[in-house]
Amino acid sequence: MTHRIAILGASGYTGAELIRLIATHGGIEIAALGAHSKAGQSLAQVFPHLRHLALPDMVGFDEIDFDGVDLCFCALPHKTSQEVISGLPKNLRIVDLSADFRLRDPDAYEKWYGNPHSAIEMQKEAVYGLTEFYRDEIREARLVAGTGCNAATGQYMLHPLIAADVIGLDDIILDLKCAVSGAGRSLKENLLHAEMSEGYNAYAVGGTHRHLGEFDQELSKLAGRDVKIQFTPHLVPANRGILATGYVSGDARQVHETLAKAYASEPFIEVLPFGETPSTHHVRGSNFCHIGVTGDRIAGRAIVVAALDNLTKGSSGQALQNANLMLGLEETQGLMLAPCFP
Template sequence: MTEAVAMKEIKVAILGASGYTGAELVRLLALHPALKITAMTGDRKAGQPMATVFPHLAGLELPDLVAIDQVDFKAVDAVFCCLPHGTTQEVIAALPQHVKIVDLSADFRLFDVDTYAQWYGHEHRAPALQEQAVYGLTEIARNQVAKARLVANPGCYPTSVQLPLVPLLEQGLILAEDIIIDAKSGVSGAGRSAKEANLFTEVAEGIHAYGVASHRHAPEIEQGLSQAANSPVVVSFTPHLMPMSRGMQSTIYVKTTGANTAASLRAALAARFKAEPFVRVLPEGAVPATRHVRGSNFCLIGLFDDRIKGRVIITSVIDNLVKGASGQALQNMNLMFGLPETLGLEQQPMFP
């Protein structure tokens, strides 16, 4: 299969390649047998080689970074859009119709344009295109992703939360009410832009909550869970910044229905994800850790009975830059071109 795939070269542009998710895409695509990077943008770094911006990528045959208006989009087959939120809608709307797109920003994740305006502070600039966008939580929407031209890549927190919760809500094993999510992320989740709050001295040797009761991933999480439950779901969601480069853990507290326990929920998730290459439900007593997924596209899920009867604690870990961003984006792009979705993503986690 690999030899056949390698014969068909798919030309790819990465918009916003000078950020962390762009760099992670370059790393993953370096050994991909079909996708070839032919254009990369980074407006503030335009004219520079990628090896100057990210020395760990030196030695790869890569085009220099350019401004977006210098890219000949007629000559590319696919685009990974890694631009900041609020900047992608008009860019994507202007792309030629033959180009397939995975957008890693939040600009097409929310189905309702009014909800988008409420949470992001400005009107949606491509409402007609929003209607065409597929929300690309791969394991949940694989068939829709495969047929899509535009995929909205999920956020990192929503990925870690929805993967365990969506199947449980669909099967009615947990209540759609009183879901509490305590989530923690590495600093790379805040992007590469210079921000005082992300300086080493501001982050090291401590943790802190942010976006309390107001984080923009809340409506994205609730959108997916409401679809799964077929009724409105509102969650308590609090993210925290951890003094580490990458990694994400969501600890989720749920109420079960009937006589369900951690064991029955574990069995249901294990059956649901049995054939999935990147989601692993751990055995009883096993506790997932972010260091177990570092650098990989895996999501590990553990379940535990709470001391409070009728409650189960779910822990879900991902690498926020891979399964939470660039890895899932590549997984989706593979599907969009009819390729095995594991291509470029076979690497095992890095440890220690």
């Protein structure tokens, strides 16, 4: 049996990535592609790389008939997402890729995103979409809130370590190196090739990046106390990939064993042998996350590095993984594509 899905916001990068993955999934059929400014265009116009697929043209959201749609992916900007989702059929299962339903506390949402939440009641039923840690809830959920790509990377590193109480909670530093597709397809001067290529810089320095809301929520819940990490993202000239370098206090060998044990049965999380470090080169275009642990010459310090593809494991791959669970499919279906190297 094939499940029918719709994608709202199909003309952005996460939309394209969803379509790419679903193209060879086998158990999912795309019933509708919704777009805003690009409604009326064919897929070949919006994404020439997908021109070989026999898929419907982009349409406005209100042109979509959700009868017979089993699940809807929303790949829209935050704020827009909550407004659009409010208007969707109440029994429609939804995987939202925006930030709108990640934060359970409306005040935290308003603090980090600058606007009051307009669909508070729906936020209550939302499940945080970090598959490996919310699998059972996701299976039953009507609305799953996909995580931030940076937040996912950091949590893959930190979640088992905090759960097992093997690192200090008050001096966690995450230094992230992020590829440009994470900024989306919007037209900004600093995202032009001529401005981006051959150089790199930090941004949202000083604890101002919105994904901190997710870190605070999830890590504090896990620790049973407030946890506030330092988190500095950097923009590097590459299209896909997040590399998170974590500086933590703890025994490096114990840190490694904890992660290796936590992910031993996970299909997508690979913990490297102790002392090896991952590279974004080796996860590009795939749903895998590679994690490496190294000690330092300073006793009691561990360095943990995690790499994933922001568009796949950090966003659309995660969304499909969650959709697989919601639809009763094999969790890995359509997601075992090997990374594309070189």
